[in-house]
Amino acid sequence: MLRAFQKAGEVSIRRRPPRGFETQPCGPFNYKVGNMPDDNQPRNILEEIVWYKAKEITVWRDKVPLAALQSLAKKAAPPVDFKAAITARAAATGKPGLIAEVKKASPSKGVIQPNFDPVKIAQAYEAGGAACLSVLTDEKFFQGSFENLQLIKAAGVKCPLLCKEFIVEAYQVFKARVSGADAILLIAAVLPNQDLAYFMKVARALGMVALIEVHTEGELARVLQLEGVEDHLLGINNRDLGTFKVDLALTRRIMDSPTGQEVRRRGILMVGESGIFTPDDVAFVQAAGVGAILVGESLVKQGDPAAGVRQLLSLDA
Numbered sequence: 458m459l460r461a462f463q464k465a466g467e468v469s470i471r472r473r474p475p476r477g478f479e480t481q482p483c484g485p486f487n488y489k490v491g492n493m494p495d496d497n498q499p500r501n502i503l504e505e506i507v508w509y510k511a512k513e514i515t516v517w518r519d520k521v522p523l524a525a526l527q528s529l530a531k532k533a534a535p536p537v538d539f540k541a542a543i544t545a546r547a548a549a550t551g552k553p554g555l556i557a558e559v560k561k562a563s564p565s566k567g568v569i570q571p572n573f574d575p576v577k578i579a580q581a582y583e584a585g586g587a588a589c590l591s592v593l594t595d596e597k598f599f600q601g602s603f604e605n606l607q608l609i610k611a612a613g614v615k616c617p618l619l620c621k622e623f624i625v626e627a628y629q630v631f632k633a634r635v636s637g638a639d640a641i642l643l644i645a646a647v648l649p650n651q652d653l654a655y656f657m658k659v660a661r662a663l664g665m666v667a668l669i670e671v672h673t674e675g676e677l678a679r680v681l682q683l684e685g686v687e688d689h690l691l692g693i694n695n696r697d698l699g700t701f702k703v704d705l706a707l708t709r710r711i712m713d714s715p716t717g718q719e720v721r722r723r724g725i726l727m728v729g730e731s732g733i734f735t736p737d738d739v740a741f742v743q744a745a746g747v748g749a750i751l752v753g754e755s756l757v758k759q760g761d762p763a764a765g766v767r768q769l770l771s772l773d774a
């Protein structure tokens with residue numbers, strides 16, 4: 458459902474507070490600007506995340522300037538083909554290719570897995586039959602890290618890795634590559650097409666693909682206008698950003714719409730994201746037309762994530 462402030466398909470997330478941040482850096486101190494009116498507050502969790510991200514990036518850039526990161530990216534081991542891993546696994550199993558998410562906590566659920574060992578979880582997902590992995594790198598809201606991405610790659614996990622970061626600047630795309638990512642997430646609610654096109658280009662130049670995530674049919678129609686979008690993946694996130702409620706029927710509604718039909722005609726690899734808990738859920742989104750699924754909570758909270766993967770996909774042990 459569209460909110461009052463949102464027009465069909467347009468960016469709905471404001472990248473900065475409209476009247477500026479409440480505090481401004483002033484030498485070694487943070488100077489409080491004064492009481493800000495209510496309309497300067499984030500309207501949903503995604504705005505809160507993105508506003509904080511802008512501050513985080515400033516700190517990262519002070520430590521490692523973009524030029525230094527770019528030269529590290531040149532020296533990094535080459536990326537692995539993310540899309541090929543999904544299509545190969547889907548062909549072998551007859552199920553959507555699974556992108557299993559290494560996720561400790563979330564804004565909607567708090568801590569999901571208190572005994573969180575990212576490498577062990579990643580290895581278990583791979584052993585269970587995941588095609589690819591998604592690694593949350595956001596620290597404040599998901600208790601993830603870029604270090605987790607590095608550790609998983611360094612441990613020899615072969616599944617291609619998606620850097621699950623809230624990207625608002627090219628700096629993060631280079632940081633993802635340097636940390637071992639094979640794919641990046643781009644969110645259409647946050648990024649206008651001009652930014653999406655630029656970040657897709659940077660990702661391609663570094664040998665990665667993008668998972669471009671939409672929440673509405675309008676956003677899907679908008680991202681379908683991007684040149685070369687077929688080379689990437691498109692995801693439908695079933696989680697409402699305002700209420701956190703997940704509704705798998707969103708995937709079906711969008712895939713059944715005229716825009717969803719266009720996606721099928723153009724043979725774009727679609728990913729069903731969030732709220733997938735059971736083999737019936739997998740069958741539901743597969744019937745709706747997705748070729749891949751992105752699953753976090755239902756797998757990560759299990760004592761045996763490898764068994765969890767096999768169970769979810771109804772695979773033999």
Ligand SMILES: O=C(O)c1ccccc1NCC(=O)[C@H](O)[C@H](O)COP(=O)(O)O
Pocket residue numbers: 502503558560563564565566694696698701730731732733751752753754755
């Ligand atoms: O997971 C959240 O609470 C969340 C809140 C706000 C923005 C994004 C959020 N999650 C990111 C994701 O897209 C999910 O981690 C991913 O799709 C897996 O979802 P699930 O299987 O439901 O854990």
